[in-house]
Amino acid sequence: MVSAVCVYDAHGRLLTVRKRGTDKFMHPGGKPEAGESAAQAAARELAEEVGIVLPPEALQPLGRWLADAANEAATRIDATVFTAPGIWTAAPSAEIAEIRWLDLAGELPGDLAPLLTDHVLPLLAAARDAGA
Structure with missing residues (x-):
């Protein structure tokens, strides 16, 4: 389980992060600690990884998917994804090697995690097209 x-x-760009020792960019997030809800884990990881502090109840659920793990071969993850309302800036913590803001209207790089490419980005594109 991950959040x-x-x-x-x-500018409407989506934040992606690359954790130290990995080669794929993904959402900020991670595994819940004992007793944490998905939203609590997401809020904690957001603060730890990029310095964005939000109460868990402020996060808006986007969806839950099974996806291939980005950095673990032959592993699937059960991921709950949220949206942080508002406009943000981010600063990488020690565990984050690099942050990158992704222009959703542009060409997508080939180093994105499967959760993004297979589930989240198609959903965001469909929502954007429906609103156009």
Whole structure:
């Protein structure tokens, strides 16, 4: 089980992070600690990884998917994804090697996690097209 958060900047770009020792960009997020709900884990990880502090109840559920793990071969993850309302800036913590803001209208890089490419980005694109 993992929790992840979609975070946007003032230009509508989606925040992605690459954790130290990995090669894929993904949402900020991670595994819940004992007794944490998915939203509590997402809020904690968001603060720990990129310095964005939000109460868990402020996060808006986006969906839950089974996806291939980005950095663990032959592993599937059960991921609950939230959206952080508002516009944000982010600063990487020690566990984050790099942050990148992803322009959803542009060409997508090939180093994105499967949860993003297979589930979240198609959902966001469908919602954007429906609103156009």
